[in-house]
Amino acid sequence: xxxxxxxxxxxxxxxxxxxxxxxxxxxxxxxxxxxxxxxxxxxxxxxxxxxxxxxxxxxxxxxxxxxxxxxxxxxxxxxxxxxxxxxxxxxxxxxxxxxxxxxxxxxxxxxxxxxxxxxxxxxxxxxxxxxxxxxxxxxxxxxxxxxxxxxxxxxxxxxxxxxxxxxxxxxxxxxxxxxxxxxxxxxxxxxxxxxxxxxxxxxxxxxxxxxxxxxxxxxxxxxxxxxxxxxxxxxxxxxxxxxxxxxxxxxxxxxxxxxxxxxxxxxxxxxxxxxxxxxxxxxxxxxxxxxxxxxxxxxxxxxxxxxxxxxxxxxxxxxxxxxxxxx
Numbered sequence: 001x002x003x004x005x006x007x008x009x010x011x012x013x014x015x016x017x018x019x020x021x022x023x024x025x026x027x028x029x030x031x032x033x034x035x036x037x038x039x040x041x042x043x044x045x046x047x048x049x050x051x052x053x054x055x056x057x058x059x060x061x062x063x064x065x066x067x068x069x070x071x072x073x074x075x076x077x078x079x080x081x082x083x084x085x086x087x088x089x090x091x092x093x094x095x096x097x098x099x100x101x102x103x104x105x106x107x108x109x110x111x112x113x114x115x116x117x118x119x120x121x122x123x124x125x126x127x128x129x130x131x132x133x134x135x136x137x138x139x140x141x142x143x144x145x146x147x148x149x150x151x152x153x154x155x156x157x158x159x160x161x162x163x164x165x166x167x168x169x170x171x172x173x174x175x176x177x178x179x180x181x182x183x184x185x186x187x188x189x190x191x192x193x194x195x196x197x198x199x200x201x202x203x204x205x206x207x208x209x210x211x212x213x214x215x216x217x218x219x220x221x222x223x224x225x226x227x228x229x230x231x232x233x234x235x236x237x238x239x240x241x242x243x244x245x246x247x248x249x250x251x252x253x254x255x256x257x258x259x260x261x262x263x264x265x266x267x268x269x270x271x272x273x274x275x276x277x278x279x280x281x282x283x284x285x286x287x288x289x290x291x292x293x294x295x296x297x298x299x300x301x302x303x304x305x306x307x308x309x310x311x312x313x314x315x316x317x318x319x320x321x322x323x324x325x326x327x
Contacts, residue, residue, distance in 0.1 A: 041085025052117035134172035162190040
């Protein structure tokens, strides 16, 4: 019962949900996280379509991480213009906006920029590139899978996208053993195909590393055996006095065996190692010696004749001296 003095019309029931919501203060949008690095400028040179795809991916992530997507269009477009750089700003200024106000609508800006950078896609050509993409030499499976997924984005495969990527992996993978495994797999899905290919590539790398160590050990052992065999089979070489060369101690190895010397005429040695002098050189030597000896003989005869004259003169003088004394 109500207490005396209390108004019976006073409502003592708890507040409704609407009243609770009115009591809760409205929280404003979160401020932009300024500590995140802004996207780099948009490169308008080269393949602008691929450059735009990569840049747009970074931009979308930046908007989410910095809470820029919760801000007003004017702030988002201003940040967009700040990030794209001066070259892409010229592209932005030339976009065909229907109204002047569309320049500050983020969705409209992105739509027109994408049409300008990518343009109209030729689906037939994009599918041609996809169907001719094989795994390149030295390319890992994950790199090949990423390339196929990028190509498939512009092919409009729809619900067949995963199946066609699976088929391209089976047809384009380099390892024939892995391809055989994939063809033998019943009910092959894209995920099974990816798991089998990664497992096969990893196993092949491990086997190559293990076999490489075994090959090195086997090669070192073989080299040791070969060096020992070479030392055993290697025969001692000697300086041959008959031909002047080095060879095994065997007359069959000597090139002078059975040949006649052009210097002395004897057999089984060459002229360059012949120790016997040439007869013609002996005769020339004797002639030179004779020519050198003739003047000395003439000088000796002259000296003898002078002595004989002196002796006869002395004897004559002595004989005359004796006769004079006898008289």
